[in-house]
Amino acid sequence: MTERTIQPADLFRFQFLQDAKLSPDGRHAAYCITHIDAECDEERAAIWLLTLETGEARQLTDGLAQDSHPAWSPDGAQLAFFSTRTGIRQLYVMAVSGAAPRQLTDLAQGLRRGPAWSPDGRYIAFSASATAAPAFPGKPYRVTRTVYRLDGDGYLHDTAPDLFVVPARGGEARNLTQDDAYNCYRTGPVWSPDSREILFTTACYPDSYRWFAALRVVNLNGEVRDVVKDWGHATNPPSAAWTPDGERIVFVGNPADAPKQSHKHLWVVPRQGGTPQCRTTGIQHNVAGKFQSDMPIIASDAPNLHISAGGKDAYVPVQIGGTKSIYRIALTGETDYAPVVGGERVCDVVGLHRDRILMTVNTFDEPGNLHLVDADGQNERKVTAFNSALLAEFTLPAVEHLTFAGSDGAPIEGWLMTPPSEEPPYPAVLFNHGGPDMAWGNVFSLDFQMLAGAGYAVLLVNYRGSLGYGDTFMAAINGRMGELEYADLMAGVDHCIELGLVDPERLGVCGSSYGGYLTCWAVSRTDRFKAAVAENPITNWESWYGVADIFSSIALPWEGMGGPPHQAHDAYRRASPIHLAHCCTTPTLLIQAERDLRCPTEQSEQFYNVLQANDCTVEMLRLPNSSHGGSTSGALEIRRAQNEALLDWMNRYVIA
Numbered sequence: 001m002t003e004r005t006i007q008p009a010d011l012f013r014f015q016f017l018q019d020a021k022l023s024p025d026g027r028h029a030a031y032c033i034t035h036i037d038a039e040c041d042e043e044r045a046a047i048w049l050l051t052l053e054t055g056e057a058r059q060l061t062d063g064l065a066q067d068s069h070p071a072w073s074p075d076g077a078q079l080a081f082f083s084t085r086t087g088i089r090q091l092y093v094m095a096v097s098g099a100a101p102r103q104l105t106d107l108a109q110g111l112r113r114g115p116a117w118s119p120d121g122r123y124i125a126f127s128a129s130a131t132a133a134p135a136f137p138g139k140p141y142r143v144t145r146t147v148y149r150l151d152g153d154g155y156l157h158d159t160a161p162d163l164f165v166v167p168a169r170g171g172e173a174r175n176l177t178q179d180d181a182y183n184c185y186r187t188g189p190v191w192s193p194d195s196r197e198i199l200f201t202t203a204c205y206p207d208s209y210r211w212f213a214a215l216r217v218v219n220l221n222g223e224v225r226d227v228v229k230d231w232g233h234a235t236n237p238p239s240a241a242w243t244p245d246g247e248r249i250v251f252v253g254n255p256a257d258a259p260k261q262s263h264k265h266l267w268v269v270p271r272q273g274g275t276p277q278c279r280t281t282g283i284q285h286n287v288a289g290k291f292q293s294d295m296p297i298i299a300s301d302a303p304n305l306h307i308s309a310g311g312k313d314a315y316v317p318v319q320i321g322g323t324k325s326i327y328r329i330a331l332t333g334e335t336d337y338a339p340v341v342g343g344e345r346v347c348d349v350v351g352l353h354r355d356r357i358l359m360t361v362n363t364f365d366e367p368g369n370l371h372l373v374d375a376d377g378q379n380e381r382k383v384t385a386f387n388s389a390l391l392a393e394f395t396l397p398a399v400e401h402l403t404f405a406g407s408d409g410a411p412i413e414g415w416l417m418t419p420p421s422e423e424p425p426y427p428a429v430l431f432n433h434g435g436p437d438m439a440w441g442n443v444f445s446l447d448f449q450m451l452a453g454a455g456y457a458v459l460l461v462n463y464r465g466s467l468g469y470g471d472t473f474m475a476a477i478n479g480r481m482g483e484l485e486y487a488d489l490m491a492g493v494d495h496c497i498e499l500g501l502v503d504p505e506r507l508g509v510c511g512s513s514y515g516g517y518l519t520c521w522a523v524s525r526t527d528r529f530k531a532a533v534a535e536n537p538i539t540n541w542e543s544w545y546g547v548a549d550i551f552s553s554i555a556l557p558w559e560g561m562g563g564p565p566h567q568a569h570d571a572y573r574r575a576s577p578i579h580l581a582h583c584c585t586t587p588t589l590l591i592q593a594e595r596d597l598r599c600p601t602e603q604s605e606q607f608y609n610v611l612q613a614n615d616c617t618v619e620m621l622r623l624p625n626s627s628h629g630g631s632t633s634g635a636l637e638i639r640r641a642q643n644e645a646l647l648d649w650m651n652r653y654v655i656a
Contacts, residue, residue: 005453022351127184289319407487432511436465531653
C-alpha cells in the first residue's frame, strides 16, 4: 500500500480510547473505545475486556449506542456502565462472563457522572439532575441563581445535578443531595473504604459566585458535610481519593489565596476536614495538568490520582512543559516525591494494583494507548495498539522541538509539525491554544494532522501564561493580557522564518477560545497573516464580563487588569481586540457555537460587524446546538463543519 498523508475524510476513521479501569485483581482492564458508524453517521462507543498478560481483547457490549464509563464490582465479576441504548443515558450492570446487561435506572433526565460501586457491593452511586427540566427552556422562566447557566449544561434552574445511589441488585434510585448546587462537578463520586460515605465535588452554588469545586462528603442518610470549601478548592476537573484506611482524603487543588495563575499541588486533609497539608512543596510544575486536545473525550471525569495499597504514596501525573510524567508522592513524613515514568509524551494513571501501574500514553504521532509498568518505572510494555493499522497507511508529519527567546529574552517552548510531502520554507499556520492556563503538549491532534496533510507546517507555541513552566511564567501576563502572549507567538514565527522552515509570505493563524482571542488580537495589529480563523473567541473583555457563564468566578480578568471593568475600564479596553478591529485587513473566518455560554455569540458578532463595516473580508460559520467544545466532542456534523471550514479558509487565502 502506498503511504499518503492524512486527509479530512480520514479523521473519522480513528478510534479513541475514552476510559479504562483496572480490575480488582489487577489481571484485566475494562476500557471504552469510540468508532464512527458510517451508515448512520454517528459516533458509537463499546466496552471491551483486556487480559493484561496475554493482550487478548474481547468486546463486551455491541457498540450500537454510547456504552461508556465501565466500573468494576468489588468482586470483579460484574461491570456497571452507562449506555444510551434507550435514547437517554441510563445505568446498566453486566456480568464480565458475557451475560446480557441489566438496566438499573429509568430516569427521564438521564445520568451525568459515575458510576461508582460501593466497596461492600451493595450500592452504585452516580449523579443526575433531580428533574427532567430542559437545559434550554422553551417557555418563560425566571432566573434567581447567582451562577445561573453553565456551558455544556445549559440553564441550571431545576437541572443542577444531584448525587444518587441505587441498590446494585435493583430498586429505586435515591437522591442524597437536594441543595440546588452542581454536585459531582466534572468528576464522579468516590466511596469511602467502609462504604459509609461518598466523596464528591460541588460547584455553582445557587447563592454564590463560587465556581471552583469544593470537596464534600455525604452518608447514606443524606447528611452532607464540607471537607474542603472555604480553605480553597479542588482542580477542575477535580482529582480526589480516600486513603485505604479511610482516615484521610487526598486531592489536587489550591488554597483560596493562591493566584489564579498558579500551578496546582497535591494535598492531604483529615476525613472530617481541617487545614490541608501540601505534599508537593518544591515542585515547580503543574500537578495533574491538562493539555488542549481536539479528540472526543467522553469520560473526562476518569480519576488520575491513585493511592498505594498501604496508603504510603500517591501516583499522579505532573505536567512539565509539553509532557506529563507520573510521579510517586509520599503522603506522610518528610516531603518526598520522584518521577516514575516520563519522556517526550503525555502519561496519565488509570489504575494501580500492588506494584503495577496501568496508564494511558499519548504522543504527537499516536492517540492514546494503554501501557503497563512497574511502580518503580521498570518493565514498561504497551498492551493495546489502537489505530496501528490505520496509522500505517500514512506518512505522518515530522515534529521539530523548538526553544527560542521570547520578546524579553525569556525561554519559550514550541513545536513545528512539518508536512511530509513538501519542502521548506513551508506555508504555515500558527495555532494558538486556549486557556490561557492551558498548554500544547505531546498529544495527537486531528486538526494538526489535517493541516500538515494538506501541506502546511503547524506552529505551536506555549506562550507566557501557559501551564507547566512555573508560577512566574504563568503570572507574567497579568497586566499585559494579549500583549505578552502575542509577542511570544510572533517570536516563534520569526524564529521559524530565521531557520528557513517557514515562508513569511504564506502565514495563517487560528485558535479557539483564548486562542481565538489571540487570533483576533494578532490580526487587529499586523497584516503579516494571509488568513485567520477564530473559533469562539473573546473580542471584548468588558462585554464578556457581563455575559459569560462564569465571568465573576474566573479571576484572570480581575488579576490581569486590576479589577472589574468599573474599576479598570482602560485596562479592559487595551486588552480587547474589538477596539482595533477596524484596522484589520486579514481575511478572517469566525466560527461560533450558538450555544456557547463560555464565549457567547455576541463576542464573534461584534468582531464580524466591525470587520464588515471596514471592508475587511470576513465570514462567520454558525454551529447550531453546539457548546464551547462542540467542535471537539459534539455532533459529527459540527466537528466535520469546523474541520472543513478551517482547511478551506487556509487554502483559499494562504496558498491560493
